[in-house]
Amino acid sequence: MTQDVEMKDHQTPSQSVSLSVPSTLQHLKEIASVIETGSHAKEIRRIMRAIRLTMGLRRKLTASVISAFLNFALVPGSDVHARLSGFVPKEGEHDMEVDTATSVTQTPAKHVLPELEIYCYLLVLLFLIDQKKYNEAKDCSSASIARVKSLNRRTLDVLASRLYFYYSYSYELTGDLAEIRGNLLALHRIATLRHDELGQETLLNLLLRNYLHYNLYDQAEKLRSKAPRFEAHSNQQFCRYLFYLGKIRTIQLEYTDAKESLLQAARKAPIAAQGFRILCNKWAILVRLLLGEIPERTTFMQKGMEKALRPYFELTNAVRIGDLELFRTVAEKFAGTFSADRTNNLIVRLRHNVIRTGLRNISISYSRISLVDVAKKLRLDSANPVADAESIAAKAIRDGAIDATLDHANGWVVSKETGDIYSTTEPQLAFNSRIAFCLNMHNEAVRALRFPPNTHKEKEGAEKRRERQQQEQELAQHIAEEDDDDF
Structure with a gap:
């Protein structure tokens, strides 16, 4: 016994680990x-x-x-x-x-x-x-x-x-991403002819990424619209497809469709794929701002995203206030971040939304205000700010952004009295959009259900049943963790 104890004591840690692991x-x-x-x-x-x-x-x-x-x-x-x-x-x-x-x-x-x-x-x-x-x-x-x-x-x-x-x-x-574009197209054609649907969706995403990397949005949209339709087999690939589709729709000014695709991509992405989810949220925030919406504060306070979304939080604050000077300051302060995210083009578009938000706040606060004061409050820095203020107010009235009239002779903007919003169809439209969103999510969840093949057709023994249950547990764990290697 003492000899056995001594031999065990003389075992190195590496030997004991190698025997067990x-x-x-x-x-x-x-x-x-x-x-x-x-x-x-x-x-x-x-x-x-x-x-x-x-x-x-x-x-x-x-x-x-x-x-x-x-x-x-x-x-x-x-x-x-x-x-x-x-x-x-x-x-x-x-x-x-x-x-x-x-x-x-x-x-x-x-x-x-x-x-x-x-x-x-x-x-x-x-x-x-x-x-x-x-x-x-x-x-x-x-x-x-x-x-x-x-x-x-x-x-x-x-x-x-x-x-x-x-x-x-x-x-x-x-x-050297441009070198393989022709080869990727050939591989996609081969995968289509072989009915390799997983290869098709992977190669389609790689081609879209290839085009978007060089800002070839028109070519990416042509490829996407002509590519064969099939049911998504990989959640990761489907998330990528939604993200690329959202970027294409954003550049093409189709903000409503872009918002839906980007939010869906962020929601479907694995929890561990934090970098991908941050990128989806950045684009979704800008799209919502371009639509005239203000994202909720909880969007910027998601776990692990506070620091990455800080520039977009300050940008949202500037748009919400309608302060053009603050908007310029934030755009200059985080110019490097916006350039790295390749969102500079969208931020340039936001300038008009900042002016429109400021004009809406002015319209609510004043029943009548001169165009000179409007130009001062909006801090327009053009050569003829009064004329610019008049054209901006006229376009906002025509688009329905503000409920007012323009008195060109006296140089006034006259706001109309605010009516009861519940007497309009706006609550009904908002309620309808929420119902459509919930129904769409339910239908996608039903389509995503997975079942082991042919389990209802065969009578299985106890050993085979245990093996099947183990495979089902591994599959359920994989779906829950959403392996994010590709992200």
């Missing part, structure tokens, strides 16, 4: 077996599960682990093995011995499944991007796309969609 390489081998099972059974859900597990191991990937896994999954000496091994740098021999020692007992398969081969491409590509070796990532992604083009298997669709994303991302990181 499986290594990263062992986890990758288990993922490879999941992919093989899913490929043989043609179950896409298993391959999706393998990708989720891989993203959880992403931070633990090292060159030695990937080299050992390539030796395990691919045939040593083959073209694929040689190509992928060339992208992985060589590390210390000690690490290689530790990792390869576990893989000596298992000989590589004589015939490598295409799904496993594409998974190896994806694994190496993730490693290169995380190591900031973007030029090597470009070469690896190009080689992987060339290989995917030659394969037509529905079990590859999930893996291929991830490769499409990182293919575009690697070129974006090096500033």
Whole structure:
């Protein structure tokens, strides 16, 4: 007994951890077996599960682990093995011995499944991007796309969609996004002909991102309107599509549709995808301001967004007050932030809304006011402020922004008495819009319901039922956490 105790005391911490916790390489081998099972059974859900597990191991990937896994999954000496091994740098021999020692007992398969081969491409590509070796990532992604083009298997669709994303991302990181636009269009055509709907929606979003990156909004709208319609299969891709659609609608002055798309994208986005949600909220705030609405204060106080939305909060305050001077100050103060967010163009449009809000406040406060005083209160800095004030007031009256009349002879703006708003149709329209919003949300929730395939047709045993329940729990956890790797 004393000898046993002494032997346990002399165990190093690393040895005790290695005995209890499986290594990263062992986890990758288990993922490879999941992919093989899913490929043989043609179950896409298993391959999706393998990708989720891989993203959880992403931070633990090292060159030695990937080299050992390539030796395990691919045939040593083959073209694929040689190509992928060339992208992985060589590390210390000690690490290689530790990792390869576990893989000596298992000989590589004589015939490598295409799904496993594409998974190896994806694994190496993730490693290169995380190591900031973007030029090597470009070469690896190009080689992987060339290989995917030659394969037509529905079990590859999930893996291929991830490769499409990182293919575009690697070129974006090096500033060469325009080079692959033609290739993305060709891939989208191939995915359409093969009825690869997940690939279609991924490539459509990548093409929209490509066009919007270079401010080609007209081309993006033409592509979006001509692209085939299909039911969304990925919540992340659908959120991206709504965001890009909202940006296009905003630039095209279709603010009502843009607001709906942006708010829906922010609502559907995973909670952990904070950067994406912040970007959606920034654009949604500006669109609401352009519509003449003032966002609620709680919009700017969302958890983790206060600092990022601070410039837009001050901008909203300036628009709400209708102070043109304060609006100029805020625009100059946060010019760098607005430029980085690429919202400068929208803020220039907001100037007219600031003037209109100030004019509305003046109309409510005064039953009659001269145009000279209107120009002073609005702080117009043009050569002829009185004439500008008159034209602004005339346009506001014509658009229905203020309920007043213009006395050109005396140079007055005469406001009409405020009537009872409940005698108009405005409350009915507001109530109708809320009902439509709730019904739309309910219909989307019903369409998003997921059920295991054919569970009502088969009588399953206890073991099979336990396995199905475990898969359902994993799927429910995935939906709840909304894996946000792509964001």
